[in-house]
Amino acid sequence: MDNYFDLTFREQSACVFMLNYVKELLQKKFKTDGFNIGINIGTIAGQTIHHAHIHLIPRYRGDVDNPIGGVRGVVPEKKDYTPSEK
Template sequence: MAVNVNDPCLFCEFLKNKEIAAENDLAFAIFDGFPVNPGHVLVIPKRHVANYFELTTEEVLAIRDLLQRMKTEVDAKFHPDGYNIGVNVGADAGQSIFHVHVHLIPRHKGDVKNPRGGVRGVIPAKQSY
C-alpha cells in the first residue's frame, strides 16, 4: 500500500508500517492502535489531506465503501450492539493528527453508563437533552 504524500507528516510515516485490514484505490482501513473499544477502525485516504471537507467526492465514496466493509468484519468478530462514526476537523474540534481519518467505533450495551446522545457527548453538558 502506498500513501501519496505531498507534504510529509509523521502520521504518514507511522502508517507505512501498519497492517492494512482493507483497502481500495483511494483509501485503506486499519485497526486503531489505541482503540476506544475492541474492533475500533480508522479509515484513511491515501492522499495526504488534513481536512475532511477537502476530500474529493471519489475519496468520500471510497471511505464509505471501507466503512461498510469493515463494519461487516467487525460485526462478525466483535458482535457490537451499535456504532459511532466520527471525524475530527480542526484543532478546536479535537483533531490532533492532521491527516484525515474516520473512526468506526463499535459500541456495546453497557460500555458507558448512559449512551443517549452518542456523538453529542463531545460536549458532555450537551449529551443529554
C-alpha cells in the same frame, strides 16, 4: 490531505464504502451492538493528527452508564436529552 473535506468526492465515497465494509467485519468478528462514527476536523474540533481519517468505534450494550446522546457528549450540555415523541 489534512481532513475529510479536503478529499475529492470520489475519495469521500471510497471512505463511506470502506466504513460499511469494516463495520460488517467488526460485527461478525466481535458481535458489536452499535457504532459511533466520528471525524474531527481542525484543532478546535479535537483533530490532533492532520490527515484525513475516520473513527469507527464499536459499541456494546452496557459499555457506558448512559449512552443516550452518543457523540453529542463532546458538547456536555447536549449529551443528556430526552428525545421528542413523534
